[in-house]
Amino acid sequence: MFSHIRSMAVIVAMGAIAVGCGGADSAAEPTTVTLLAHESFVLPDGTFEAFTAETGITVEVLQTGDAGTIVANAIATAGDPVGDVLFGVDNLLLQRALDANVFVAHEAAGLDDVPDRVKLDPQNRVTPIDSGYVCVNYRADALNGAAPPTSLNDLRQPQLASQFVTQNPENSTPGLAFLFATIASFGEDGWKDFWRDLRDNGVTITPGWNEAWNNAYVGGDPGGTKGIVNSYASSPVFEGLFGGDDPVVSEILIDSCFEQIEFAGVLAGTDAPQNAGKLIDYLLSPAVQSEIPLSMFVEPVNSTATIPEEFSTWTTPITSPLALTPTEIAENQARWTQEWLELFRE
Amino acid sequence: MAGVVPGVNTGSVPSSFTRTIGPVATSRLAVAVLIFMTITVGYPVFAMVRRFADLGSPGGVSRWSAIDAGLIGFTIGQAVASTALTLAIGLPLAHVLARYRFAGQGVVEAATLVPFILPTVVVAVAVQRLLSPLGVEVDGINGSLIAILVAHVVFNVSVVVRIVGGYWRQLDIRPNEAAALLGAAPWTVFRRVTFPRIAPAILAAAAVVFFFTFTSFGVIVILGGLTRATLETEIYRYAILRNDFGSAAVLAVIQAVAVAGLALVNQRLQKRLTAASSSSQAILGARPIGSLAERVHATVVVSGTLLFLLAPLLSLAVRSFVVDGQPGFGNYTALLDRPAILVISPARAVLNSILFAALAALLAALIGTTAALAAQAHGRLAHLTEIAVLVPLGISAVTLGFGYLVGFTFGDLRSSPILLITAHAVIGIPFVVAAVLPALRNFDGGVLDAAALLGAPPRRVLTKVALPILRPALVAGAGFAAAVSLGEFGASGFLARSRSSLTAPQAVFGLLGQPAPAFQGQAAALCVVLGLLVIALVLLIDRGRGSLGRSWL
Numbered sequence: 001m002f003s004h005i006r007s008m009a010v011i012v013a014m015g016a017i018a019v020g021c022g023g024a025d026s027a028a029e030p031t032t033v034t035l036l037a038h039e040s041f042v043l044p045d046g047t048f049e050a051f052t053a054e055t056g057i058t059v060e061v062l063q064t065g066d067a068g069t070i071v072a073n074a075i076a077t078a079g080d081p082v083g084d085v086l087f088g089v090d091n092l093l094l095q096r097a098l099d100a101n102v103f104v105a106h107e108a109a110g111l112d113d114v115p116d117r118v119k120l121d122p123q124n125r126v127t128p129i130d131s132g133y134v135c136v137n138y139r140a141d142a143l144n145g146a147a148p149p150t151s152l153n154d155l156r157q158p159q160l161a162s163q164f165v166t167q168n169p170e171n172s173t174p175g176l177a178f179l180f181a182t183i184a185s186f187g188e189d190g191w192k193d194f195w196r197d198l199r200d201n202g203v204t205i206t207p208g209w210n211e212a213w214n215n216a217y218v219g220g221d222p223g224g225t226k227g228i229v230n231s232y233a234s235s236p237v238f239e240g241l242f243g244g245d246d247p248v249v250s251e252i253l254i255d256s257c258f259e260q261i262e263f264a265g266v267l268a269g270t271d272a273p274q275n276a277g278k279l280i281d282y283l284l285s286p287a288v289q290s291e292i293p294l295s296m297f298v299e300p301v302n303s304t305a306t307i308p309e310e311f312s313t314w315t316t317p318i319t320s321p322l323a324l325t326p327t328e329i330a331e332n333q334a335r336w337t338q339e340w341l342e343l344f345r346e
Numbered sequence: 347m348a349g350v351v352p353g354v355n356t357g358s359v360p361s362s363f364t365r366t367i368g369p370v371a372t373s374r375l376a377v378a379v380l381i382f383m384t385i386t387v388g389y390p391v392f393a394m395v396r397r398f399a400d401l402g403s404p405g406g407v408s409r410w411s412a413i414d415a416g417l418i419g420f421t422i423g424q425a426v427a428s429t430a431l432t433l434a435i436g437l438p439l440a441h442v443l444a445r446y447r448f449a450g451q452g453v454v455e456a457a458t459l460v461p462f463i464l465p466t467v468v469v470a471v472a473v474q475r476l477l478s479p480l481g482v483e484v485d486g487i488n489g490s491l492i493a494i495l496v497a498h499v500v501f502n503v504s505v506v507v508r509i510v511g512g513y514w515r516q517l518d519i520r521p522n523e524a525a526a527l528l529g530a531a532p533w534t535v536f537r538r539v540t541f542p543r544i545a546p547a548i549l550a551a552a553a554v555v556f557f558f559t560f561t562s563f564g565v566i567v568i569l570g571g572l573t574r575a576t577l578e579t580e581i582y583r584y585a586i587l588r589n590d591f592g593s594a595a596v597l598a599v600i601q602a603v604a605v606a607g608l609a610l611v612n613q614r615l616q617k618r619l620t621a622a623s624s625s626s627q628a629i630l631g632a633r634p635i636g637s638l639a640e641r642v643h644a645t646v647v648v649s650g651t652l653l654f655l656l657a658p659l660l661s662l663a664v665r666s667f668v669v670d671g672q673p674g675f676g677n678y679t680a681l682l683d684r685p686a687i688l689v690i691s692p693a694r695a696v697l698n699s700i701l702f703a704a705l706a707a708l709l710a711a712l713i714g715t716t717a718a719l720a721a722q723a724h725g726r727l728a729h730l731t732e733i734a735v736l737v738p739l740g741i742s743a744v745t746l747g748f749g750y751l752v753g754f755t756f757g758d759l760r761s762s763p764i765l766l767i768t769a770h771a772v773i774g775i776p777f778v779v780a781a782v783l784p785a786l787r788n789f790d791g792g793v794l795d796a797a798a799l800l801g802a803p804p805r806r807v808l809t810k811v812a813l814p815i816l817r818p819a820l821v822a823g824a825g826f827a828a829a830v831s832l833g834e835f836g837a838s839g840f841l842a843r844s845r846s847s848l849t850a851p852q853a854v855f856g857l858l859g860q861p862a863p864a865f866q867g868q869a870a871a872l873c874v875v876l877g878l879l880v881i882a883l884v885l886l887i888d889r890g891r892g893s894l895g896r897s898w899l
Contacts, residue, residue, distance in 0.1 A: 036842060062843065063689075063845060063848075064842045064843070068587060071589075072585055073748075075401065076397060076591070170583070204486065205485070205487050207486055207567050208567075208568070209859065210467060211486070214471075215471060215475065221867075222661065222665065231861065238860055242864045243864075334404070
């Protein structure tokens with residue numbers, strides 16, 4: 001009996017210690033937090049100074065390759081990560097990272113201002129930060145007289161398919177997103193027929209975005225002859241903002257857009273989980289979120305962020321993007337890309 | 347005095363270096379190099395394979411299914427073909443540069459290195475655009491084997507020109523003259539007298555080109571179409587694109603075994619070839635261009651090769667001087683400011699590249715010279731050293747990069763620049779060895795013996811006598827190691843780097859990736875700056891090397 005009480009006391013004491021640790025004292029944690037990101041992660045100089053002033057936490061940013069590389073890195077180093085926070089895992093790769101137990105849960109402050117559409121992990125192991133769209137772009141004046149497409153389905157027509165450039169879905173993220181767009185739009189039963197029509201009517205496939213836009217598309221530099229290209233909703237924004245006084249801007253095929261959401265998460269195995277969480281809160285704060293449009297040319301997910309007018313001037317609103325769930329993607333991606341490849345080998 | 351008689355295998359005589367520093371010290375050097383290579387290459391390969399095998403393959407797909415005879419055959423076949431073509435294109439220029447002296451020779455030699463250091467995506471796309479009007483269409487579905495081979499030649503000709511040309515230049519001309527005097531036709535002189543003596547350099551260059559094309563990644567992905575693949579592209583595809591780590595591990599093992607075997611074959615072949623010797627008494631063959639026939643020959647070879655190498659890049663150079671459709675220097679001045687899409691200005695990225703290249707070259711020079719000192723001796727350790735330094739050239743960037751990530755987990759090593767510099771340096775070491783080793787083997791040992799005889803301790807002989815004499819070869823090798831680092835070869839692409847240490851090739855990549863002509867113009871300008879930088883580097887090296895150079899580079 002007595003020993004029973006004693007063990008209870010020990011348990012209570014341990015609980016108290018645990019609460020004491022967990023509740024607060026992020027002060028006991030290292031005060032430098034390392035943020036791992038892909039090479040496209042850009043924010044204005046000094047963005048983290050306000051964060052350091054407020055919390056005393058210094059942010060070190062380490063960058064590597066593209067989203068696929070940082071996710072593979074995170075999976076290979078799961079449990080013993082190179083940094084504390086990972087930014088840049090997107091909905092195309094999310095399930096792989098979740099399945100590999102790369103992240104620990106963190107319910108970010110400010111999550112109430114984020115639409116449910118982009119909250120793809122109910123356990124909050126990742127926090128949505130920004131959202132962009134992979135969309136078909138076209139130049140109505142460069143279609144050899146054909147009527148511009150008004151729907152994804154129009155692209156299978158010979159006059160348009162022969163003008164269309166997209167990327168190998170195995171090697172290229174926008175290429176993969178476009179394959180997903182066709183699957184989300186035409187379903188398991190219809191997507192292959194759509195692609196057969198594209199193939200038979202002379203679609204151009206390139207290894208990556210660069211070869212498609214810069215070399216095959218009429219709007220590229222040095223450019224090619226094709227009038228339709230798979231790219232991003234932000235491509236016209238670039239053309240408008242950096243295209244001089246009288247920019248020529250591509251149009252967006254609105255119903256071709258597949259949403260690409262980027263997330264940040266606290267890496268499992270970090271020695272600074274509290275401070276890492278604070279950094280994610282900061283990435284979701286209106287201060288950082290308002291910088292995202294003109295730094296990374298995607299949209300912030302926090303609805304209280306301000307979107308600069310320069311950005312919105314050239315933006316086509318995408319109201320109902322195409323989507324697949326991360327689980328659908330994880331379960332079928334290998335088969336879909338394989339079937340796509342076989343279709344082009346037929 | 348083996349050096350006076352051309353054609354004698356100096357390797358059969360106990361080397362003067364071994365005599366000077368002693369066989370024990372030489373073995374210690376070999377052990378030091380082997381430990382370094384084990385830590386920076388062997389252990390990471392092991393760590394990657396162990397971790398990836400643990401992670402396994404999704405859905406329980408047999409990881410052995412990744413083995414495919416066609417894949418291995420294509421990987422080796424395209425590398426053999428690329429190497430043969432690179433030699434065929436590179437040797438005539440190496441010959442002209444070795445035999446004649448003419449104004450602008452240094453610039454010609456340096457210019458061959460420009461495609462070598464430019465980002466693959468830039469060169470591959472340039473080759474593709476140039477081939478299209480010539481009837482070689484590269485579409486993304488079928489790709490083009492011709493385009494792959496052409497791109498590989500464009501990339502690697504400089505390896506042949508530097509290694510073979512530099513060595514050829516140092517050959518004693520007298521045997522050729524004697525043969526000619528005795529009535530041998532020029533072709534016979536080449537076949538019977540010259541070729542046997544330059545063969546070691548040709549083999550050394552061929553080995554480097556073979557390994558570079560064996561692990562070619564960007565060229566295959568961009569020009570290969572949907573179905574062509576090599577071990578390198580498949581390891582990337584399995585690991586990064588499919589997260590099928592188990593299959594990636596299997597392919598990494600196959601690649602590592604193949605590379606070790608090929609490096610062994612190379613070492614055996616190299617041993618069989620008679621090391622040509624030259625000495626301070628050699629009469630060098632380079633002379634001013636004389637007859638009209640010689641002038642035509644030199645002009646055709648030089649301009650033909652340069653046109654082949656640089657024509658794809660010409661439009662890039664022209665593009666760099668166009669701003670908003672008007673001629674101007676705006677793209678160059680813009681490099682000083684940070685564009686919205688990069689974390690630092692392209693100019694700072696260039697400085698970062700220079701800093702990384704300098705540090706990587708320094709480390710490569712240190713390890714490479716030690717390796718050369720160890721390899722010029724005899725015995726198993728020396729041979730092992732010679733093989734070990736070549737291996738990193740043929741190991742996948744994914745294998746090494748992930749090996750560093752999962753292998754070096756202690757301290758903050760993975761977030762420090764040490765691993766990045768190491769990753770750059772291990773690819774540069776073979777070039778330092780290729781430059782210093784023949785210099786060591788062909789070197790008149792009398793001075794060392796004299797110094798030792800006069801009572802100088804081995805260390806003093808090494809630092810006061812040997813190193814100054816080796817300096818030209820060392821500078822040349824380190825220069826190539828710096829070029830390799832400028833071109834971002836190898837595993838660095840999978841390692842984390844701090845925000846402010848973006849390098850120039852990455853800045854090019856970032857600028858190319860945005861759909862705005864302004865950034866395309868800056869990317870072109872940055873490529874031109876990188877090209878000029880490597881030309882300046884080579885010219886500087888050649889001045890530093892002086893006329894004493896006994897080297898392959």
